[in-house]
Amino acid sequence: xxxxxxxxxxxxxxxxxxxxxxxxxxxxxxxxxxxxxxxxxxxxxxxxxxxxxxxxxxxxxxxxxxxxxxxxxxxxxxxxxxxxxxxxxxxxxxxxxxxxxxxxxxxxxxxxxxxxxxxxxxxxxxxxxxxxxxxxxxxxxxxxxxxxxxxxxxxxxxxxxxxxxxxxxxxxxxxxxxxxxxxxxxxxxxxxxxxxxxxxxxxxxxxxxxxxxxxxxxxxxxxxxxxxxxxxxxxxxxxxxxxxxxxxxxxxxxxxxxxxxxxxxxxxxxxxxxxxxxxxxxxxxxxxxxxxxxxxxxxxxxxxxxxx
Amino acid sequence: xxxxxxxxxxxxxxxxxxxxxxxxxxxxxxxxxxxxxxxxxxxxxxxxxxxxxxxxxxxxxxxxxxxxxxxxxxxxxxxxxxxxxxxxxxxxxxxxxxxxxxxxxxxxxxxxxxxxxxxxxxxxxxxxxxxxxxxxxxxxxxxxxxxxxxxxxxxxxxxxxxxxxxxxxxxxxxxxxxxxxxxxxxxxxxxxxxxxxxxxxxxxxxxxxxxxxxxxxxxxxxxxxxxxxxxxxxxxxxxxxxxxxxxxxxxxxxxxxxxxxxxxxxxxxxxxxxxxxxxxxxxxxxxxxxxxxxxxxxxxxxxxxxxxxxxxxxxxxxxxxxxxxxxxxxxxxxxxxxxxxxxxxxxxxxxxxxxxxxxxxxxxxxxxx
Numbered sequence: 279x280x281x282x283x284x285x286x287x288x289x290x291x292x293x294x295x296x297x298x299x300x301x302x303x304x305x306x307x308x309x310x311x312x313x314x315x316x317x318x319x320x321x322x323x324x325x326x327x328x329x330x331x332x333x334x335x336x337x338x339x340x341x342x343x344x345x346x347x348x349x350x351x352x353x354x355x356x357x358x359x360x361x362x363x364x365x366x367x368x369x370x371x372x373x374x375x376x377x378x379x380x381x382x383x384x385x386x387x388x389x390x391x392x393x394x395x396x397x398x399x400x401x402x403x404x405x406x407x408x409x410x411x412x413x414x415x416x417x418x419x420x421x422x423x424x425x426x427x428x429x430x431x432x433x434x435x436x437x438x439x440x441x442x443x444x445x446x447x448x449x450x451x452x453x454x455x456x457x458x459x460x461x462x463x464x465x466x467x468x469x470x471x472x473x474x475x476x477x478x479x480x481x482x483x484x485x486x487x488x489x490x491x492x493x494x495x496x497x498x499x500x501x502x503x504x505x506x507x508x509x510x511x512x513x514x515x516x517x518x519x520x521x522x523x524x525x526x527x528x529x530x531x532x533x534x535x536x537x538x539x540x541x542x543x544x545x546x547x548x549x550x551x552x553x554x555x556x557x558x559x560x561x562x563x564x565x566x567x568x569x570x571x572x573x574x575x576x577x578x579x580x581x582x583x584x585x586x
Numbered sequence: 587x588x589x590x591x592x593x594x595x596x597x598x599x600x601x602x603x604x605x606x607x608x609x610x611x612x613x614x615x616x617x618x619x620x621x622x623x624x625x626x627x628x629x630x631x632x633x634x635x636x637x638x639x640x641x642x643x644x645x646x647x648x649x650x651x652x653x654x655x656x657x658x659x660x661x662x663x664x665x666x667x668x669x670x671x672x673x674x675x676x677x678x679x680x681x682x683x684x685x686x687x688x689x690x691x692x693x694x695x696x697x698x699x700x701x702x703x704x705x706x707x708x709x710x711x712x713x714x715x716x717x718x719x720x721x722x723x724x725x726x727x728x729x730x731x732x733x734x735x736x737x738x739x740x741x742x743x744x745x746x747x748x749x750x751x752x753x754x755x756x757x758x759x760x761x762x763x764x765x766x767x768x769x770x771x772x773x774x775x776x777x778x779x780x781x782x783x784x785x786x787x788x789x790x791x792x793x794x795x796x797x798x799x800x801x802x803x804x805x806x807x808x809x810x811x812x813x814x815x816x817x818x819x820x821x822x823x824x825x826x827x828x829x830x831x832x833x834x835x836x837x838x839x840x841x842x843x844x845x846x847x848x849x850x851x852x853x854x855x856x857x858x859x860x861x862x863x864x865x866x867x868x869x870x871x872x873x874x875x876x877x878x879x880x881x882x883x884x885x886x887x888x889x890x891x892x893x894x895x896x897x898x899x900x901x902x903x904x905x906x907x908x909x910x911x912x913x914x915x916x917x918x919x920x921x922x923x924x925x926x927x928x929x930x931x932x933x934x935x936x937x938x939x940x941x942x943x944x945x946x947x948x949x950x951x952x953x954x955x
Binding site (some may be wrong): 322326343362366369370371372373375377378379381383384385386387389390392394443486500505508509515539548549550551552553554558559561563565568569570571572 | 931
């Protein structure tokens with residue numbers, strides 16, 4: 279196939295490549311948030327965690343020369359933010375959604391503050407695996423340059439599905455999320471389960487941030503995240519707290535976000551911002567459809583503050 | 587605020603000997619000043635420590651913060667200009683809070699209010715400025731009001747959580763604004779910064795005579811006082827507080843909870859929409875992405891710090907306006923990044939929320955000691 283005959287095929291190709299690139303942060307943040315929400319708490323602060331993760335990954339990668347050390351640093355930063363969220367929420371009468379908003383402000387602020395000197399230098403970036411070596415169509419090769427983090431994320435989703443379903447840990451998290459009293463009666467500390475679930479969630483969200491600064495778009499600046507963390511939290515509701523659905527929804531939302539620029543490249547420029555808002559509109563629509571005054575969202579953990 | 591708190595503690599320490607009932611009567615009110623005050627002091631101390639780690643003297647920091655916020659007539663004007671939209675966006679969270687609802691979508695209502703007000707002004711080009719301004723106020727309030735009433739209605743009639751829906755609506759509002767500003771409503775002359783056409787210098791609301799503070803501050807003060815009277819001195823406000831305290835009791839005594847929720851949410855969104863109108867008619871002169879400056883999100887912090895009390899919102903908004911006004915000075919004199927204001931706001935927010943756990947737990951305020 280020659281370049282000239284590609285024509286309108288550039289759009290689905292760009293959407294496919296874009297879906298994989300754009301969806302990776304969605305995937306990590308939504309899987310992390312899925313763990314946290316299944317334990318009965320909602321962490322809206324993951325937007326701040328994402329930006330903080332992006333900044334620390336870029337900083338550590340720049341200082342050490344190893345992007346993988348940066349990914350690890352992003353995860354640890356995220357876990358610390360998760361611990362902060364869980365710690366404050368453990369206090370009596372504290373609203374977890376408000377704490378999330380506070381940590382969103384704090385995370386973004388801290389990342390911009392500490393990341394000021396990182397805007398200029400160039401850090402070592404994450405490598406990509408070239409799955410398109412067999413093709414000589416440059417667009418296809420570009421679309422098939424896939425980052426390892428994406429593959430890890432894709433592997434985590436079924437793993438998490440399995441863990442929720444069959445392991446002791448999964449059962450404990452689900453019990454804490456469905457009925458705190460039942461978990462307490464079994465002799466477990468609900469606060470401790472939620473602390474761990476929020477820390478793991480933060481860890482994954484931090485890694486999602488490292489993808490932003492170390493692969494795509496692949497630099498650090500203050501406009502790096504345009505609300506991807508919030509999108510991912512909405513996505514968990516959209517995916518009904520199911521890790522496998524989180525994977526498909528992340529790909530779909532990534533594709534929707536890639537559709538705008540792809541259409542722009544073939545000359546359709548209007549509606550770009552409306553495409554970007556598609557995740558929010560779809561999530562709101564799914565909430566309106568599945569909720570009723572008598573019944574909350576199906577599949578939602580019963581202890582979650584948004585279902586009560 | 588903190589000195590006030592200190593004085594009230596001293597007063598509390600002396601009074602029990604003379605009047606043992608004093609703490610029983612005023613303990614709760616003292617708590618409302620003492621605990622947020624302590625949270626604020628704690629947050630400032632932590633921020634000072636953070637800045638010290640960064641190699642700056644915390645005492646310099648506190649001095650420049652005070653100086654940049656309240657030190658000169660110029661800084662006072664800067665502070666009050668920023669406080670005006672904060673009062674209004676804080677009301678957007680505080681009014682529904684009376685009904686036990688957590689609305690965090692003030693930013694979205696502000697943007698929609700700004701868009702509506704701008705549209706009204708552009709549609710009425712050529713009319714007398716006072717007509718245009720009144721139309722802008724009405725359009726801004728209706729636009730913002732409907733935006734938050736949508737969240738309220740979804741909560742009441744579909745059982746959709748209002749916190750999440752109002753947050754999603756922020757991002758939808760931002761997309762609508764960007765779409766209109768870069769497409770149908772774009773002024774072809776705005777090249778680098780896509781904007782709507784200007785509303786015209788004659789239609790701007792201008793400054794309070796003798797100052798550089800625009801009239802938006804008066805709008806904010808009037809709205810806060812009106813909200814206070816509505817909540818604490820009318821039967822409507824009483825009904826709202828009853829419904830917020832116990833929704834079943836409210837239904838049993840025959841209150842129309844749906845109507846209450848819709849009205850309160852409309853008024854709350856109207857306040858944030860008015861903030862958007864003010865930002866257009868007093869500062870920007872047109873609608874563009876500059877309007878998404880985070881006033882809506884800081885407003886949530888103001889409302890929580892003021893414990894959702896409309897009158898307390900006024901001093902808290904001035905305080906937070908002062909903190910953001912001092913940002914420029916911190917940047918110039920201490921070389922701190924402009925994000926330091928955001929960091930401090932985040933720390934304050936964390937402390938204020940954590941301090942919620944303290945209410946009713948401070949031993950000496952229970953009158954036992």
